[in-house]
Every structure is written in C-alpha cells, then in structure tokens.
Amino acid sequence: MKHTQQRQQQSRCILVASFALTASAALLIFAFLFWNTPVPGERKLPSPIKITQEDFIIDPANGSPIPGGVEIIAPGPEKQILLPITKRGFQASRFARLHYRIENYSPGLMIKLYWRSSDSPDTTRFMRLHPGFLPQASLPLAQNPGWKGEITLLGLSLQGGITGDKIIIRDLKFFASGAESPLSMILSDWSRREPWSMSSINFVFNGSPYARPSPVLASAAWLSLALLLFMAWNRYRFRRFLPPTCAPGLLFLILIPWLILYGRWQLNLWSQFNDSRQLYSGRSQEEKQLRAEDAAIYRYAQHLKHDLLPQQPARIFILDNTYRSYLRLKTQYHLLPHNSYNYDRFPQAAYLHDGDYLLVLGNIPGLHFNRETQQLEWPGEHKIKAHLLDQSSLGNLYRVELSDRENRP
Amino acid sequence: MTGLLLALLLPLVLGVAWLSRYWTNSHWSAILGYGYLLGILATTSIMRLWDALGLSLSFWPLCILLGLLALGALWKRPMGDSIGSRPMEAETGSRPGARLLFWLLFILLLIQYGGILLEIIRQPLYPWDAWMNWAPKARVWFEFRELVPWVSRGDWLLLQPDELAYTLGNPKASLYPPLVPLVQTWMALGLGSWNDSLINLPWVMCSLALGLGLYGQARNLGASPLHAMLVSFGVLSMPYISVHTALAGYADLWLSTFFSLAAIAFFLWTLTHDPRQLVLAVLLALACTQTKVPGMVWAAMLLPAWLVAVAPRTALLSLLGGAVLLFLLVLSGGFSADIPSMGKLVLTPQRISLPGIDSFTPEYHPVWAAFWKAWWVQGNWHLFAWLFPMLLLYSAASGKLSTRLLPASLLVAEAFLFLFITFFFTYHYAAALDGTTINRATLHMVPMLFFYLLLLLRPEQRENN
Numbered sequence: 001m002k003h004t005q006q007r008q009q010q011s012r013c014i015l016v017a018s019f020a021l022t023a024s025a026a027l028l029i030f031a032f033l034f035w036n037t038p039v040p041g042e043r044k045l046p047s048p049i050k051i052t053q054e055d056f057i058i059d060p061a062n063g064s065p066i067p068g069g070v071e072i073i074a075p076g077p078e079k080q081i082l083l084p085i086t087k088r089g090f091q092a093s094r095f096a097r098l099h100y101r102i103e104n105y106s107p108g109l110m111i112k113l114y115w116r117s118s119d120s121p122d123t124t125r126f127m128r129l130h131p132g133f134l135p136q137a138s139l140p141l142a143q144n145p146g147w148k149g150e151i152t153l154l155g156l157s158l159q160g161g162i163t164g165d166k167i168i169i170r171d172l173k174f175f176a177s178g179a180e181s182p183l184s185m186i187l188s189d190w191s192r193r194e195p196w197s198m199s200s201i202n203f204v205f206n207g208s209p210y211a212r213p214s215p216v217l218a219s220a221a222w223l224s225l226a227l228l229l230f231m232a233w234n235r236y237r238f239r240r241f242l243p244p245t246c247a248p249g250l251l252f253l254i255l256i257p258w259l260i261l262y263g264r265w266q267l268n269l270w271s272q273f274n275d276s277r278q279l280y281s282g283r284s285q286e287e288k289q290l291r292a293e294d295a296a297i298y299r300y301a302q303h304l305k306h307d308l309l310p311q312q313p314a315r316i317f318i319l320d321n322t323y324r325s326y327l328r329l330k331t332q333y334h335l336l337p338h339n340s341y342n343y344d345r346f347p348q349a350a351y352l353h354d355g356d357y358l359l360v361l362g363n364i365p366g367l368h369f370n371r372e373t374q375q376l377e378w379p380g381e382h383k384i385k386a387h388l389l390d391q392s393s394l395g396n397l398y399r400v401e402l403s404d405r406e407n408r409p
Numbered sequence: 410m411t412g413l414l415l416a417l418l419l420p421l422v423l424g425v426a427w428l429s430r431y432w433t434n435s436h437w438s439a440i441l442g443y444g445y446l447l448g449i450l451a452t453t454s455i456m457r458l459w460d461a462l463g464l465s466l467s468f469w470p471l472c473i474l475l476g477l478l479a480l481g482a483l484w485k486r487p488m489g490d491s492i493g494s495r496p497m498e499a500e501t502g503s504r505p506g507a508r509l510l511f512w513l514l515f516i517l518l519l520i521q522y523g524g525i526l527l528e529i530i531r532q533p534l535y536p537w538d539a540w541m542n543w544a545p546k547a548r549v550w551f552e553f554r555e556l557v558p559w560v561s562r563g564d565w566l567l568l569q570p571d572e573l574a575y576t577l578g579n580p581k582a583s584l585y586p587p588l589v590p591l592v593q594t595w596m597a598l599g600l601g602s603w604n605d606s607l608i609n610l611p612w613v614m615c616s617l618a619l620g621l622g623l624y625g626q627a628r629n630l631g632a633s634p635l636h637a638m639l640v641s642f643g644v645l646s647m648p649y650i651s652v653h654t655a656l657a658g659y660a661d662l663w664l665s666t667f668f669s670l671a672a673i674a675f676f677l678w679t680l681t682h683d684p685r686q687l688v689l690a691v692l693l694a695l696a697c698t699q700t701k702v703p704g705m706v707w708a709a710m711l712l713p714a715w716l717v718a719v720a721p722r723t724a725l726l727s728l729l730g731g732a733v734l735l736f737l738l739v740l741s742g743g744f745s746a747d748i749p750s751m752g753k754l755v756l757t758p759q760r761i762s763l764p765g766i767d768s769f770t771p772e773y774h775p776v777w778a779a780f781w782k783a784w785w786v787q788g789n790w791h792l793f794a795w796l797f798p799m800l801l802l803y804s805a806a807s808g809k810l811s812t813r814l815l816p817a818s819l820l821v822a823e824a825f826l827f828l829f830i831t832f833f834f835t836y837h838y839a840a841a842l843d844g845t846t847i848n849r850a851t852l853h854m855v856p857m858l859f860f861y862l863l864l865l866l867r868p869e870q871r872e873n874n
Contacts, residue, residue, distance in 0.1 A: 201536040201656050202845045204648050206788025214786045220795040227799075242803070244868075248506070251639075254796065258646070261791045265648045266521065269655070273524045280531040285604055288533045313552070326537075329578045333540040337552040341565055342578040351566040 006245055013249030016233050017226070021256055024226035028218070029183075036182035045179045046094050049087060051172035057084045069170025074106040074161030077295040082114075084155040092117055092151055096142035096177035097185070098129075103168040105131045107275035108293060109161030111169070113139065119149025126157070130208075131193050133267060138188040140210040142177060160293055162279065190215050194268050195275060198326075206265050215264060219257040226253055294330050300394045301334030304359070308389050308397055309338060315353065318342040320361040327394070328361055335359075346378040354402040358386060361395040369396070412468060416599025417610055419475050424448025426482035432685050439625020443670060443689055445618040449611070450696045451478075453591040460556040467554065468598040507635045514642040518620070521651065526613050528655045534605035539658025542582035544605060547593035549575055551603055559583040581702075588699040589660040609657030616654040619666040619856060620645045626673045627863055630680070640863050644856045649789040649848055660701045661849045667696040668707045669856035672820055675711055676864060679718045679816045705766055707853060710823040718816040767835070774838035783847040790855065797858060804865040814864060821861050824854040 053065030062081045063072035075081045098113060111129040116122075125146040127139055141147045156169065189211035194204060207215045230253055231241040242250060280288045289298040309316075318340050320328040332340045341348070345364050358376065360367065367378045375383045376398060386398035425444035432440060452475060460466060534540050549557050558574045560583055565576035577583045593608040600607055620641045627637035644650060653662040671693035678686035694711050697704035716724035735756070738744055743757025752764030762768040784794035804810055810818065828850055832841040840846035 196535065196656065198537055199844070200652055201538070201659060201849075203783060203848050204652060204788045206648055214788070216788055216792065216795075217786055220785070220792055223792060223795070254792070258643075258791055261788070262517075262646045265646075265651075265788065265791075266517075269521070269651060270524060272655075273528050276528055276531045280533070285533075285606075288531075288606070292533050292535075324578070329537075329541050332578050333545060336545055336548045339573075339575055340578075341562065341576060343562055343580075348566060353570055 009245045010248045013234075013246035014252045017230055017249040017253040018256075020226040020229040020233070021222070021253065023229055024222050028221055028225060032186070033182055038178040045176045048099075048176070048179065049090060049095060049174040051085055051087055051174075055085050055087045057086065063166075066168065066170070069101075069168060069172065072158060072167050072169065074109055074163060074165040074167060075158060076163030077108065077160050077291060077293050078299070080157060080159040082155055082157050084153075088151045088154050090151055090174070092119075092141070092147045092149055094176055095174035096140065097175045097180070098139040098141055099136060099171060099173045099175060100129055100139070100169060101136050101171040102129065102131045103170070104166055106161030106165035106167055107278045108291070109165075109167065110157075110159045111167075112157045113141075114153075114155050114157050115147075115151055116153035117146070117149035117151050120146065121152060124153070129156075130195070132188060133191040133193065133271075134188065136171065136188070137192060138175075138185065140185075140189070140208070141174075143210040162291070186211065190264070193271055196272055204265075206261065206268065215261060219261055223254065223257045289334075294326075294334075296394065297327060297330045298334050300392060301331055303392075304390070304397060305335065305338070309335075309357065313337045313339050314355070314357055316340045316357040316359055317344070317347055317352070318359045318361065319344055319347065319364060319367070321345055321364045325361075331359070331361065331395075346382065347376065347384060349382055349384055352384065352400050352402060354400060356400045357389075358398040358400060359395055360398070369398070412599040412601055413596075413607065413610075415472055416468070416596050417614065419472060419479070420448030420452045420595075421445045421614070422448070423451055423475050423479040423482075426479040430482045430486055432689075434683075435685075436625040436628040438621045439629055442618040442620070442622030442625055443674070443693075445614055446622075446667060446670065446696065447689075447692060449592060449615075450588075450692065450699070451475075452595060453588050453699070456591055456595065457556065457587070465554045466550065466556075466594070466598060468601070471595075471598070507633070511635050511638050514638050518642060518645055521645070522613065522617065525616075525651060525655045526610075529609050529613060529657050530606055532606060532656075534609070534658055536656045536658055538579075538582075539609075539656075540605075541579055542577060542585060543589050543658060543660060544593055544608070545575075545577060546587070546590035547597060547608060548603060548605075550590065550594045551597040556587070585660075585702060586699045586704065588696065589663055592663075612654050612657035612662060615662055615666050616645065616650065619650075619662075619670065622666070622670045622673070623856060623860060626670075626677060626860070629677060630863070630867065632863060632867055636863065636867065640859055643793070644859050647790050647793060647855070649852060650855075653852065659849070661852050664697060664700045664704050664707065665852045665854075665856060667693045667700060668704070668853050669860070671697065671708070671711065672854075672857040673860045675714065675820065676817045676860065680813065680864075702766060703850070703853070706827060707824075710820060710827065713823065714816045714820040717819050721815065769835040769837075771834050774833055774841075776832050776838050776841040779841040779844065779847060780832075783844065784851070789848050790851075793855065793859070797862065800862050800866065809865050817861060817864055821854075821858065824857065828854075 053067065053070060056065060056070050058065060058070060058072075059081075061073075062075070062083075063070055065071075070083065072081065072083070092115075102111065112126040113129060114124055114126050116124055123146065125144065127141065127144055127147075129137070129139055131137060158167075161167070189208040192208040192211075194200075194206070205211070205214065213221070230246075230249065234243060234246055235241055238246070279291050283291070289295065292298065316335060316338050318328050318332055322328070323343070328342055332342045340359075346367055347358055364378075367376065369376055369386070369388060370383075371388075373383075374385060374387065376386045377383045385401045387401055388396060388398055390397040421441070421444060424447040425440055428444040428447060429440050432443075455474065455478075456466060456471065459471060464470075534544055546559055549559075553573075560568075560574045560576055562576050562580055562583075565574060568574055575583070592611050596608040596611060597603050623644055624637045624641040627640045628634070632640070650662070653659060653665075671690045674686045674689040674693065677683065678690060690711060694708035697708040713724065713728060716727065738756060739758050743755070743759075745753055745755040745757070745762075747753050748764055753762060754764055755762035755768075759770060760768070761771055783789060831837050831850065832847065837846060
C-alpha cells in the first residue's frame with residue numbers, strides 16, 4: 001500500500017515537473033518575444049536587398065547562374081573561387097542579417113561573404129556562411145564590428161569541398177534589423193551547423209557563436225524557472241522544497257533540457273561524421289591528406305621528400321616571416337621524419353652544417369638569393385653559400401654548402 | 410589487422426589481468442576502466458625500460474613480453490576476496506522506468522561512440538597541438554625504433570654532426586612528458602606503418618575507460634545502476650569530452666581520465682578505507698605526471714587531501730601554518746633555493762618559479778568574462794556549470810557536506826584554486842582570453858566534479874569497511 005502510494009506520488013511529481021517545464025518554456029518564449037519584437041510602425045524598415053543571379057559575376061569555369069542564385073563547382077582544398085556581387089552602395093548598418101540557402105553542401109567547403117566599406121576602404125573583411133539544419137540559414141552581420149559604413153565591395157569566396165561537387169547558393173537577402181521575427185532569428189542561430197575547425201578543440205558553441213541567448217543560456221533559464229515552479233508546488237503540497245519522493249520528478253526536470261542540448265549536439269556531431277565519411281571513407285592515407293584542408297602543404301612536403309630531400313632524415317632549417325604560422329608548423333609535421341629547426345626568419349649561420357637544408361617559406365623581407373654568387377644574403381651583411389634546389393609558390397629549398405673552415409666549431 | 414588489435418587490446422588485458430587479481434570486490438566495470446589505464450601505464454613504462462636497455466623497439470617481442478606478464482597474473486591467483494567485503498548490492502530497482510532510462514542512456518552512448526570510432530578511423534590527424542606537440546615524437550620514435558631524444562631549441566643548435574636529437578616548433582613541447590606519444594608509437598608498431606588516423610584509436614579506449622571507471626566506482630559506492638549510469642552518461646555526453654575523443658591527438662583527455670579516476674579512487678578510499686583504492690589513486694597520479702606538465706600539479710593535490718584524511722587536525726594546522734609562512738615570506742621579500750637536479754625554486758612577490766613546472770610574475774588579471782563564456786554560455790559542458798553550484802548549495806543547505814567528505818571537498822577546492830591561480834595570476838590569462846586553454850584545464854577536473862556530486866547527493870548507505 002505504502003509502496004503504491006509512493007509510486008503514485010513519484011508519478012505525480014514527474015507530471016508536475018513536466019507542467020513546470022512547459023509553463024517555464026511558455027513564459028520565457030513570451031518574455032523573449034515581448035522583449036525583442038519592435039512596436040509596429042515605430043520606424044519604417046528598408047526593404048530587403050535581394051541578390052539575384054544577375055548580380056553575380058561568375059567565371060563559366062566555376063559555375064553558372066540559376067533562378068534565384070548560382071550553381072558553383074567546389075574548387076577543392078587547394079583552390080579558391082571569388083564571386084563578386086555587383087550590388088553595393090548601401091549602408092551596412094541598416095541591414096543586420098543576411099539570409100541564404102545552401103543546397104548540396106560539399107564537405108570541407110568554406111563559403112565566406114567578403115566586403116569592403118567606406119569605413120575601412122583598405123580592409124577586406126570576411127564572415128563565414130555556415131549551413132544550418134534548417135533549409136534557410138542566416139548570418140548576423142551586425143555582430144561583426146567591421147560591418148559598417150557604405151559597402152564598396154561585396155562578394156562570396158569559396159574554398160575547399162570535394163572537387164567537382166555542385167553547390168547551389170540561393171535566396172540571398174540582406175534584411176534590416178527588426179524585419180524578421182525574433183523566433184525565426186533565434187531558430188536560425190540555434191540550428192547553425194558547427195563543422196570542425198581549429199578552434200573546436202578549445203571550445204564549441206553548440207550553435208552559432210552569435211546566438212543571443214546561446215542554447216545553454218536559454219536552457220539554463222528554462223531549467224531554473226521550471227525548478228522554481230516545481231519547488232513552489234512541492235512547498236505547497238509537501239511543506240518541503242525537494243522531498244525525497246519527488247527525486248524522479250527532479251531528475252526529469254534536469255534530464256529534459258540536458259537531453260535536448262545533447263540531441264542538438266549529436267545532430268551536429270553526426271553531420272560532421274557524415275562530412276568525414278564523404279571526404280575520407282575508403283581512401284588511402286595519401287588520398288585523405290590530399291582531400292584535407294591542408295592538401296597544398298601536404299603535396300608540397302611530399303614533393304620535397306620524394307623528389308629533392310635524401311632518403312635518410314636530413315637537417316632542415318625552416319624559415320618564415322611569421323613566428324608560429326600554420327604553414328610552417330604543418331610543413332614541419334609533413335616533412336617528418338626529417339629533422340627540422342623551425343623558429344627563425346633568417347638562417348642561424350653559426351650553427352649550420354655542410355649539407356643542411358634551408359626551406360624558405362613565402363617571402364621574407366631582407367632575405368634574398370644572389371644567383372650570381374650562389375649565396376643567401378640577409379641584413380647585417382650575412383651570407384652563406386647555398387645551392388637552390390627548388391622554387392615553388394609555397395617556398396624555396398636550398399642546400400647549404402660550407403667549406404671545412406666555415407663549419408661550426 | 411592482428412597487430413592493430415593486439416596493440417589496442419593487450420594493455421587492457423594486461424591491466425585487467427593484474428587488477429582483477431587483487432581488486433576482487435570491485436564492480437567489473439571499474440576493473441575494466443582502471444585496468445586499461447594501468448595497462449597503458451605499464452606498456453609505456455616497459456617501452457621506456459626496453460629502450461633504456463638499448464633494445465630496438467619491436468612490436469612482437471614487446472607483445473610477447475606483455476602477454477607473458479599478463480599470464481603471470483594467473484599464476485597462483487588468490488581465490489576469493491581476502492581484503493574487505495563485497496560491495497553492498499544496490500537496489501537494482503524493479504521499476505521499469507529506471508530500467509528503461511538506463512538502457513536509453515546506454516544506447517545513446519553506444520551510438521555516439523560508434524560514430525566517434527568511425528570519425529577517428531577516417532579523419533587524418535587534425536587538431537593543432539596533436540601534430541605540433543605530440544604525434545611528431547611518435548613519428549620519429551617509430552621511424553628510428555628508438556626513443557630518440559627531444560631537446561630544447563638551444564640544445565638542438567649545439568648538436569654535433571654525429572648526434573641525433575629532434576626539436577619541436579613549440580619551444581616547450583620538446584620537453585613534455587612522453588606517455589601520449591608512447592601510446593601512439595605503440596600503435597604504429599602494432600600497425601607496422603605510420604597511419605596518423607589509426608594511431609589515435611586509444612583515445613576511444615581512454616574515453617570508454619573513463620566512462621567504465623565512473624560507472625564501476627559509482628557501483629562500488631553502492632549507487633544503483635541508474636545512478637551510476639547517470640554519472641557516466643552525464644560526463645560522456647558533454648560536448649567537450651566527445652570533441653577531445655573524436656578530434657584525437659591531444660593529451661588532455663588522458664590527463665582528465667588519469668586524474669579524475671585517481672581522485673575518485675581517493676574519494677572511495679576515504680570512505681571505505683580499502684587500501685587498494687589508495688594504491689590505484691597513487692598509480693594513476695603517477696600516470697598524470699607522465700602525461701602533461703600540469704599533471705604534476707594535479708597529482709600533487711592529492712597530498713594535502715591525503716594528509717587531511719589521515720591526520721585532519723595536523724593537516725589543517727599545517728596548511729594554515731604553511732599559508733602564514735608563505736605570507737610572511739612574501740612580506741619579507743620572498744626566498745629562492747636551488748633544488749638539486751631540478752632547478753631553482755623562487756618564491757618572491759616579483760617572481761614565482763617552480764622548477765620543472767612553470768615560472769611567472771604573479772599579477773592579477775580579471776578574466777571573469779572568459780570563464781563566464783566558457784563555462785556558462787558556450788556549449789562545452791551542457792548545463793553542468795549551472796547545476797554544480799546549485800547542487801553544491803543544496804547539499805550545503807541540507808547538511809550533506811559532512812566531515813567524512815572533508816578530504817574529497819578539499820581536493821575539489823584545490824582543483825578550483827589551481828585554475829583560479831593559473832588564469833587569474835599568471836601569464837596564462839592570455840590563453841583564457843583567447844579561449845585556448847580554459848576548457849582544456851577544466852576538462853582535467855570535470856569527471857571528478859561530477860562524481861563528487863554523487864558523493865553529496867547519494868542516499869546514505871553503509872559503505873564497505
């Protein structure tokens with residue numbers, strides 16, 4: 001009898017918990033809408049700026065216009081496509097969001113909106129267009145501090161993806177702030193996909209980083225209000241805020257928001273798994289590397305290893321103008337097991353051995369190769385004899401030639 | 410394929426064989442979880458010993474050795490449990506709702522880890538530090554079949570032509586502890602070739618070991634299967650844990666697993682006085698020191714907590730005395746001392762130098778906003794950061810913070826203090842501001858914190874004597 005009564009009480013608590021969650025959700029949605037919906041007629045909103053297929057300048061080799069948008073051929077990891085948009089001359093601050101639709105999204109593809117404005121005419125700014133779980137996604141341009149002034153240059157840049165995949169970008173529209181419902185904005189932000197990036201290992205958003213509030217903040221508010229309602233009912237009914245018999249109800253209260261956040265995260269995780277499947281499944285190590293976003297670096301390192309460097313691990317001094325760049329560090333990794341020293345802009349002449357290699361990545365102001373004297377020269381009248389082995393867009397490879405008396409003591 | 414499977418499973422077999430010999434009153438899940446970690450510690454230690462003896466790292470001889478060691482656990486195996494009594498069987502609950510929830514959470518984790526496993530197999534080595542700091546060592550050790558030294562950049566420049574040593578592009582990383590790249594080297598040896606996807610399969614094992622360890626220890630504590638599953642699911646469902654598993658190659662997941670399970674074993678020792686729990690805590694603390702440099706600090710935290718457990722009054726007086734002494738030292742201008750074979754210890758208001766760990770100028774940096782964002786706004790921990798203080802307050806208000814939990818509570822407080830000092834008073838504040846390190850440091854303690862909540866909220870039950 002007592003056991004049955006306890007069961008009934010537990011069931012009642014779970015029921016109350018679900019009512020508390022429902023009531024809390026309803027209250028918070030109402031409050032959110034009330035706070036974010038502008039009063040009708042308060043100010044005249046500009047009409048959305050629609051980007052049609054005529055507004056794009058497309059190289060036929062890269063794609064073609066279609067009704068409402070463009071069809072683009074994914075360039076692959078080693079190339080970039082620019083799609084200038086002829087519509088410009090509007091005030092950025094009047095248009096807070098960009099709506100768009102991406103179909104047949106190719107794994108590893110990066111689509112970015114780029115622009116310049118009268119505010120900083122020499123700076124090109126970028127914001128990435130992520131696909132979402134809903135057909136229509138949006139980008140909160142107003143969150144970018146560079147989105148101000150009169151737009152003087154506009155376009156889309158595409159990089160990556162599986163070479164040859166056809167992507168459709170359509171329904172691009174710039175919307176004024178307040179022109180769309182707060183609910184659709186927040187849904188768009190919460191449904192944004194978050195593919196792997198170099199920052200994923202440090203933090204994740206489980207949605208858009210621009211979402212206000214974030215899914216976690218919203219869920220915390222939902223849970224907290226529901227908890228207060230639940231505790232209030234318990235106090236009224238049992239004279240205690242959290243009686244032990246209501247533990248299942250409390251568990252239900254916590255578990256529902258947790259599982260919803262978990263479900264949203266799993267959706268993101270599995271969309272990433274699907275991308276990886278399309279990119280890498282069934283491929284050899286070499287093929288995987290050539291599909292990854294650093295394919296150009298891998299290809300270059302393999303060329304150096306197979307065509308120019310000796311079989312046995314050699315000493316390589318990697319030089320770059322930037323202290324710790326992705327290019328130099330990833331090159332060092334792909335050159336393994338060659339033995340690299342990877343810190344400087346100029347050679348450490350005092351520590352070079354005859355037969356060492358110098359890999360100069362990109363352009364380093366002050367460092368130049370004198371073909372007549374076959375010497376590398378850099379500021380301070382430093383020079384060393386070197387044989388140029390290879391020149392490419394990524395870097396130049398030299399082999400150091402030192403006479404015995406020039407060798408390090 | 411055989412080599413790959415052996416490389417993956419032999420450490421597990423070795424660890425479980427020996428652990429189950431002595432930890433006979435434990436739930437099987439904890440034996441699996443802790444066994445794997447001890448097996449990894451043993452495997453990597455044996456590789457270092459092997460290399461120190463001048464032998465070339467070779468998979469099959471090492472395999473045979475590990476196999477023999479595992480078989481050795483069967484020799485004159487004690488029958489039954491001679492230490493302690495069996496854990497009290499928690500009420501498994503005939504409630505269908507509890508069983509349904511248990512299996513639902515289990516299936517969700519199964520699906521999640523299935524996907525993660527495929528992701529590791531498919532994705533080339535991706536996250537930054539994985540290919541900058543850790544995998545390069547494994548690549549070189551595999552290439553040469555020996556533990557080629559990794560030296561500072563200055564020492565590399567001074568190498569003679571006939572000397573072999575490497576240096577990394579990150580100045581400090583050359584001197585990081587070796588456990589994680591040794592795990593990758595072991596996998597490469599088993600594969601027989603370098604494959605920078607498959608060398609990371611142990612990250613799935615590590616994550617599963619964490620889940621199994623949490624579950625098993627919760628059961629050892631007397632928790633029901635559902636409550637134990639809630640702890641495991643709670644931890645493994647957090648996005649940041651699955652990111653560090655799927656984007657394998659960092660050492661933080663390993664440090665989190667080693668430290669948290671060490672702390673949990675310590676918690677259980679304080680409550681049950683089972684010496685085997687203390688041995689586990691010490692062994693896993695040792696593993697922390699071999700994983701990352703901060704691992705030494707995490708491991709060292711167990712010492713004050715242990716002192717409080719064995720001699721609470723003495724320990725608390727010593728801690729107070731130590732704090733007063735430190736304060737007086739600072740007032741008097743501080744002091745410095747040379748510690749043989751370690752370096753110079755400096756404790757002054759202008760500079761703090763802990764040899765082998767870090768050196769910094771103590772200065773306050775208000776990075777509260779960075780913590781707010783990382784813990785309470787971003788998606789890293791679901792609702793954990795919100796729930797932890799709520800449940801802590803509830804426990805305090807309901808009188809659940811008993812003196813029996815003092816050592817555990819001290820360890821938890823130390824963990825928060827470590828993060829507070831690191832990010833608010835050292836140059837690491839920059840890493841807090843750009844978001845690169847807060848969550849990784851938090852990861853090291855989160856599973857422990859989750860289990861601590863179980864300690865606070867579980868119904869009062871008899872524990873093992």
